[in-house]
Amino acid sequence: MTTLTNLYLIAHETVRSARRRRHLPVMLLAVLASAGICCSMEFFGSVHYQQFFFHIMMLVLPLVTVVVATLTTCWVLPQQRQDHTLHLILARPVARWQVIIGTFLGVAVTSVMAFFVFTAIFLLSLWWRAVVFPPALLHAVTLLLVQVLLFNALALLLSLLTTPAMTAVVCLLYYFLGQLIQPTLQPVLAGTPWLVRLPAWCAFFATPHLNYFNLTMPVVHQWPAVSWFMLVPTITYGVGWTALLLLAACGLFRRCDV
Amino acid sequence: MSEPAIQCVDVVKDYRGGLGGRQAYRALHGISLAVPQGQVFGFLGPNGAGKTTALKILLSFIRPTSGAALLFGRSTQEPATRRLLGYLPETTTYPEYLTAREAVMFYARLSGLARGTAASAAADALRTTGLREDADRPLKYFSKGMRQRVGLAQAIVHQPACLVLDEPASGLDPLGRREIRELITHLRAQGLTIFFSSHELSEVEAICDTIAILHRGRILVQGALAALLASATEHHSRAAALEALFVNTIRQDDHAHESVSDRA
Numbered sequence: 204m205t206t207l208t209n210l211y212l213i214a215h216e217t218v219r220s221a222r223r224r225r226h227l228p229v230m231l232l233a234v235l236a237s238a239g240i241c242c243s244m245e246f247f248g249s250v251h252y253q254q255f256f257f258h259i260m261m262l263v264l265p266l267v268t269v270v271v272a273t274l275t276t277c278w279v280l281p282q283q284r285q286d287h288t289l290h291l292i293l294a295r296p297v298a299r300w301q302v303i304i305g306t307f308l309g310v311a312v313t314s315v316m317a318f319f320v321f322t323a324i325f326l327l328s329l330w331w332r333a334v335v336f337p338p339a340l341l342h343a344v345t346l347l348l349v350q351v352l353l354f355n356a357l358a359l360l361l362s363l364l365t366t367p368a369m370t371a372v373v374c375l376l377y378y379f380l381g382q383l384i385q386p387t388l389q390p391v392l393a394g395t396p397w398l399v400r401l402p403a404w405c406a407f408f409a410t411p412h413l414n415y416f417n418l419t420m421p422v423v424h425q426w427p428a429v430s431w432f433m434l435v436p437t438i439t440y441g442v443g444w445t446a447l448l449l450l451a452a453c454g455l456f457r458r459c460d461v
Numbered sequence: 462m463s464e465p466a467i468q469c470v471d472v473v474k475d476y477r478g479g480l481g482g483r484q485a486y487r488a489l490h491g492i493s494l495a496v497p498q499g500q501v502f503g504f505l506g507p508n509g510a511g512k513t514t515a516l517k518i519l520l521s522f523i524r525p526t527s528g529a530a531l532l533f534g535r536s537t538q539e540p541a542t543r544r545l546l547g548y549l550p551e552t553t554t555y556p557e558y559l560t561a562r563e564a565v566m567f568y569a570r571l572s573g574l575a576r577g578t579a580a581s582a583a584a585d586a587l588r589t590t591g592l593r594e595d596a597d598r599p600l601k602y603f604s605k606g607m608r609q610r611v612g613l614a615q616a617i618v619h620q621p622a623c624l625v626l627d628e629p630a631s632g633l634d635p636l637g638r639r640e641i642r643e644l645i646t647h648l649r650a651q652g653l654t655i656f657f658s659s660h661e662l663s664e665v666e667a668i669c670d671t672i673a674i675l676h677r678g679r680i681l682v683q684g685a686l687a688a689l690l691a692s693a694t695e696h697h698s699r700a701a702a703l704e705a706l707f708v709n710t711i712r713q714d715d716h717a718h719e720s721v722s723d724r725a
Contacts, residue, residue, distance in 0.1 A: 205573055212570055220556055286554035291615065294520050294548035294625075295571040296540040460523035 209297050210305045217279055217309020226274040227317060230267050234321045237263040238328040253334050254423050260325045261419040265347050267321055269378045272314040272351045276358035277370035279306050289461055300453040307359055307449055314351050338428035343418035345434065349441035350416040354378070356448035363455050381413030411444040464534050465495040466623050466654035467502070467519065472528035474514050474678075488514040489678045491528065496656060496671070498622075501649050503669035503686070504658040507711060511678040512658050516627055519656070520548055532623060544573060547616035551628040555611065557601035561592050564600060565614045572619035579618075586614040590644060606637035613644060623654040630664055642668060666690075666703045674707060676714050682706070 241256045280302075283289035292302060322344055329336060354374060361370040384406065391403040415437050420426070474489040488511045496502040506512045517523045519530045521537040535542040555564050562583055569579035569586075587596045590610040600608065609629065616624055629645070630638040638661075645668055649655060659665055665672060666686070673683040682689065690702045 209571060212567060216556075216567060219558070223558065287550045288553060288555065290520070290522060290550055291548065291553065291568060292571060293522060294543060294546060295568065296542075296544045296573055297571055298540045458524075460517075 205296075206298075206301060209301045210308060213292070213297075213302060213305025214308035214312065217306050218312050220282075221275045221279070221310060221313040224275060224278070226271065227313075230271050230317065231320065234263065234267055234324050238324050242328045242332055253425075256329065256332070256334060257337065257423045258419070260329075261343065261417075261422055264321060264325060265350065265417070266378070268314065268318045268347060268351050269354050270375070271317045271321075272310070272354040273358045273371050273374040275313050275317075276306075276310040276355050277362045277367040277374070279310060280359070280362050281367050284461060293461060299457045303359065303449065303453045303456050307355060307452075310359070311352055311355050314355055315348065318348060318351050335425070337422045337425045339418050339421035339426060342428055342431075342434055343422050346416040346418060346437060346441070349438055349445075350413065352445045353411060353416075353441050353448070356445045356452070360448050360452040360455070363452060363459060377410075378413065381411060382417060383414075384410055385412035385414050411441070415440060463498050465531075466498045466500075466533060467494075467496040467656055468531040468534070469494045469515065469519065470529050470531065472515065472518055472530060473526045474511075474518060474523070475526045487678060489518075489525075492675070492678070492680050493528075494673050494680060494683060496654060498654050499649075499652050500670040501645065501655040501657055501668050503665035503672035504656060504675065505660075505662070505665060505672055505707060506675035507660075510675045512675055513627070514678075515675065516625065516656075516658055520546070520625060544619070545622045547619070547621035547624045549609075549612045549616045549624070549626045549629055551631050553608070553612055555600045555608065558599060560597050560599055561587060561603070561607075561611050561614070562596040564611060565618050568615040569618040574619055582618050582620070583614075586618040589617065589647070590614040591640065606633050606640070609633060609637065609641065610644075613641070617648065617653075621653070623656065624648065625656045625658075627658045628660065629657070630659070630661055638664065662703045662707055674710050676711050677718065679714075681710050681714055 237259055241259050244252065244255070280289065283292070289302070293299070326336075357377070358370055358374050361373055365373070388403050388407045392400060392407060395403070421428070469492055471491045471493050472489055473487070473491050475485040475487050478484045478486065492511075492515060504512055504515070514523070518525050519532075519537060521530070521543070524538075530537050532542050532545055537543060537546070559567070565583040565586055566579050569582050570576065574582055584593075584596070587593055590613050592607065592610055592614060595603070595607065600611065603611065613626075613629070616626070626645070630641045633641065642664060645655060645657070649668070657665065657669060669686050671684060672686050672689065674681050686703070689706060
């Protein structure tokens with residue numbers, strides 16, 4: 204019970220402070236501007252217009268939500284360390300893993316709330332322009348949500364190792380490079396000398412493959428949705444990586460000097 | 462004899478740097494100290510002496526390279542032990558959107574108090590620290606002295622057995638210092654053990670029962686303040702005696718250190 208209370212208190216306080224960060228209104232404006240521009244367009248035929256709209260949506264929504272997840276997370280622990288409020292928490296009967304998990308829950312709630320607001324803006328724009336919702340849209344949104352949690356965990360781990368600015372840069376670089384890992388390394392793994400294959404194997408298995416969470420093509424081209432059963436391995440993959448990154452953060456924070 | 466409230470046993474701390482952590486800087490050279498229950502202990506030392514490192518080890522913010530810090534005989538690395546502890550850092554920037562009551566309530570609940578108990582405990586702590594009238598004002602409107610009193614309120618809200626205060630009067634005007642001193646005296650009267658780190662010798666002289674002087678990571682002098690001042694007061698007033706003791710101890714150690722360096 205005490206553990207749950209501590210997690211709730213830390214998460215609640217994290218949400219309260221994260222809500223006041225300036226990047227949230229900026230990102231909201233970016234989403235409103237993107238959706239507004241899409242809505243105001245009148246050229247192309249209806250099919251092309253829809254594809255254009257979905258392209259923009261599947262470009263802006265993941266990027267903006269990853270930026271929100273990263274910027275919301277990367278400041279929390281460094282800021283608390285600088286303000287000495289982290290010391291006040293750790294001087295209480297609070298285990299260090301509770302600080303990590305509580306903080307993660309707080310930033311996850313904030314990021315997910317922002318994600319739902321941004322998604323709702325795009326969906327409302329689609330509805331307003333009477334665009335037919337693609338069958339894979341819900342799948343795509345679900346996978347993007349998992350990706351947001353993954354980036355929360357990644358940014359939390361990196362924030363223990365480096366500065367907030369560097370955390371943000373690494374996360375955003377990874378957002379772009381992570382899409383390429385699986386398609387680039389998969390061919391290398393087969394039919395190359397083991398000396399080349401070994402580092403490729405390491406890179407392949409030591410990093411989450413972000414292309415698994417990208418359903419842009421099925422959404423843009425209105426492909427039929429796969430069954431939810433087919434989606435379970437991808438969701439498990441994302442949640443598993445999130446848990447692994449959190450475990451690493453807990454282990455690191457347990458040993459680090461604050 | 463009862464168990465010491467705070468005990469440091471041969472605590473060594475090395476900070477590692479350079480490539481692969483090959484260069485080590487020893488911040489604490491095996492310090493040992495014991496603070497009896499119910500006493501106010503003054504932890505003195507010039508800047509860079511290792512006071513903050515020792516405090517951080519005591520509060521389990523950092524791990525000692527060897528040795529142990531104990532609170533009532535239990536390691537402070539265990540979260541449950543820290544229920545007995547209240548801590549006031551030298552400076553804290555509380556979230557400005559919180560009111561004093563919300564901030565104190567938050568730390569009360571983290572200390573394991575239930576919501577209802579925490580509310581009444583926070584009200585008591587704010588009354589004790591003279592913030593009852595301002596309890597529901599956001600902290601952004603508080604002066605430095607008032608924020609320091611909020612810090613003291615969060616430190617005592619869960620009725621700890623031991624208080625660790627790091628420069629509690631730092632940056633305060635004479636009135637603020639006096640208020641903090643009166644509060645500490647009030648808390649001592651309630652039986653709390655207080656570990657008091659400070660540069661302000663007048664404060665230490667006014668409220669401490671025992672002291673330790675730390676320099677270059679070693680404890681040079683430790684004992685009851687009255688006994689340590691007894692010889693010094695032959696030549697100085699009591700107020701100046703502690704300053705003389707502090708300065709002479711540091712200078713002798715510096716001199717000894719220089720002699721050793723010259724010989725090397």
